[in-house]
Amino acid sequence: MSAIVWIRRSLREYDNTALVEASKKHENLIPLYIVDDKYFQKASLGYPRVKFWHSALQNFKRQLKEKEKDIIVRKGNPVEELNKIIEETSAEKLYFNRDYSPYSRKRDKKIQEFDLETESFKDLVMFEKEEILSNSGSPYKTYTYYAKKWFNKDKDRPQKPQKYNVPELESEEIPSLKELGFEIPENFEWEWNPSREGGMKRLSLFKQKILDYDSDRDYAWKDATSKLSPHLKFGTVSIREVFWETERIKAKNPDNLSGIKTWQEELAWRDFYFQMLYNFPESGEKALQKQFRDLEWRSKKEAKEDWEAWKNGETGFPFVDAGMRQLKKTGWMHNRLRMVVTSFACKDLWLDWRDVHEFFNENFVDAELASMIGGIQWAYSIGTDSQPYFRVFNPWTQGEKYDPNGEYIRRWIPELKNVPDNHIHRPYKMSQIAENKSDCVIGEDYPRPIVDHSEMREKSIKKFEAVRE
Numbered sequence: 001m002s003a004i005v006w007i008r009r010s011l012r013e014y015d016n017t018a019l020v021e022a023s024k025k026h027e028n029l030i031p032l033y034i035v036d037d038k039y040f041q042k043a044s045l046g047y048p049r050v051k052f053w054h055s056a057l058q059n060f061k062r063q064l065k066e067k068e069k070d071i072i073v074r075k076g077n078p079v080e081e082l083n084k085i086i087e088e089t090s091a092e093k094l095y096f097n098r099d100y101s102p103y104s105r106k107r108d109k110k111i112q113e114f115d116l117e118t119e120s121f122k123d124l125v126m127f128e129k130e131e132i133l134s135n136s137g138s139p140y141k142t143y144t145y146y147a148k149k150w151f152n153k154d155k156d157r158p159q160k161p162q163k164y165n166v167p168e169l170e171s172e173e174i175p176s177l178k179e180l181g182f183e184i185p186e187n188f189e190w191e192w193n194p195s196r197e198g199g200m201k202r203l204s205l206f207k208q209k210i211l212d213y214d215s216d217r218d219y220a221w222k223d224a225t226s227k228l229s230p231h232l233k234f235g236t237v238s239i240r241e242v243f244w245e246t247e248r249i250k251a252k253n254p255d256n257l258s259g260i261k262t263w264q265e266e267l268a269w270r271d272f273y274f275q276m277l278y279n280f281p282e283s284g285e286k287a288l289q290k291q292f293r294d295l296e297w298r299s300k301k302e303a304k305e306d307w308e309a310w311k312n313g314e315t316g317f318p319f320v321d322a323g324m325r326q327l328k329k330t331g332w333m334h335n336r337l338r339m340v341v342t343s344f345a346c347k348d349l350w351l352d353w354r355d356v357h358e359f360f361n362e363n364f365v366d367a368e369l370a371s372m373i374g375g376i377q378w379a380y381s382i383g384t385d386s387q388p389y390f391r392v393f394n395p396w397t398q399g400e401k402y403d404p405n406g407e408y409i410r411r412w413i414p415e416l417k418n419v420p421d422n423h424i425h426r427p428y429k430m431s432q433i434a435e436n437k438s439d440c441v442i443g444e445d446y447p448r449p450i451v452d453h454s455e456m457r458e459k460s461i462k463k464f465e466a467v468r469e
């Protein structure tokens with residue numbers, strides 16, 4: 001008798017918990033992937049993320065085929081397609097890994113009603129749902145206390161699946177990106193290898209840098225972070241294997257632990273936001289802090305000019321613009337910039353955070369609801385454990401501090417390539433002679449600042465104060 005392993009976002013064989021557990025009990029497994037084409041029409045998706053998913057799925061299928069196994073692909077509504085394949089194969093059990101977004105939970109609830117034994121597993125995160133609670137039994141809203149328990153708790157280790165066979169079954173073609181309605185944007189730079197090999201390569205490159213992570217990670221021009229986020233999103237690597245790999249480095253470098261500890265803290269942040277979304281699912285749509293739910297933001301329609309300038313990286317604030325252009329060109333943005341551009345959208349432009357969310361969702365290769373909502377609400381000072389509303393990022397000094405020589409700015413804003421170091425952060429202050437020398441006329445080749453930051457800072461604080469309880 002066979003069992004179905006419904007693959008969703010853990011696009012790998014190694015340490016795929018549902019697959020591993022199923023292989024312990026069944027010789028014949030049916031790894032199944034259902035492409036729900038309606039989802040592609042409804043959800044706010046964009047090329048980078050869909051391309052990553054598409055290639056990762058294709059590569060996963062290819063790898064299994066090389067081992068004389070396969071992924072059976074079906075297209076359609078997941079519940080209907082599951083019903084069909086259960087009937088077709090007389091499978092005795094359905095295995096899958098849990099997901100935590102409101103959409104996935106609603107979908108998976110229907111599956112649990114099937115007349116077939118089903119079992120779901122924790123796989124995407126180290127700790128889920130209510131595994132880490134405060135001493136009074138409620139979910140943590142403050143990261144520091146959560147992280148303390150996260151670090152002290154025993155963690156699962158990665159596992160290999162046991163031997164299994166995949167019976168021959170009809171499998172449909174994975175639809176092309178074009179069929180799904182996605183085309184490569186103009187001038188896009190694709191830097192990802194969305195496969196198991198690609199994920200392992202990123203991990204191995206990053207292992208050489210991890211000891212310096214705490215000192216280097218905020219410098220936008222340094223390539224000092226792992227860039228594992230899309231791999232963790234689509235499961236081409238597992239959270240357990242990356243964690244335990246870094247523990248191995250720790251054992252070899254007992255006197256140099258701060259880089260590793262800081263990086264593992266980011267994994268804890270990821271889990272923290274997943275548990276927030278699970279325990280407070282309304283946060284996907286509403287500010288977590290009730291006192292700030294009535295703040296009135298400017299919709300992208302109302303603030304059309306500012307919205308366009310922000311999203312196209314044409315605000316006249318070079319550090320902000322460089323971040324937005326990196327995103328547009330590659331689908332990824334450095335974490336320091338994610339904080340700076342979001343804070344700017346909030347406190348300098350007063351843009352509606354839900355529009356920002358939709359835009360990021362369409363543009364991030366690693367778009368992950370839990371981390372994105374967590375990050376946006378943090379920068380907007382409306383979420384859990386957020387940046388306090390009166391602490392406003394200064395977009396000028398952020399650039400001066402984290403990109404002192406303007407390397408990052410010049411990399412992403414070619415118009416500023418020849419602007420000298422003393423003007424790179426505030427090019428609008430250049431004299432006409434300096435403008436001519438650097439081949440960059442402010443107001444023509446690169447915009448003047450669209451707002452006065454000091455003025456917007458004051459206004460923003462007042463707006464928060466007016467509704468604060």
Ligand SMILES: Cc1cc2nc3c(=O)[nH]c(=O)nc-3n(C[C@H](O)[C@H](O)[C@H](O)COP(=O)(O)OP(=O)(O)OC[C@H]3O[C@@H](n4cnc5c(N)ncnc54)[C@H](O)[C@@H]3O)c2cc1C
Pocket residue numbers: 217225226227228229230232233263266267269270271273333334335338339342364366367368369371372373374375376379
């Ligand atoms: C406004 C905003 C939006 C964000 N949206 C996303 C998103 O959609 N998807 C996403 O994966 N991350 C998001 N982040 C978190 C963070 O910016 C990215 O995870 C990180 O930049 C990815 O690069 P990396 O893999 O090199 O990270 P590294 O610095 O190497 O960190 C390792 C891993 O830890 C996790 N991580 C790191 N920082 C955070 C964080 N602050 N919160 C949660 N997890 C974290 C990621 O999985 C990351 O791959 C967002 C942050 C902000 C401020």
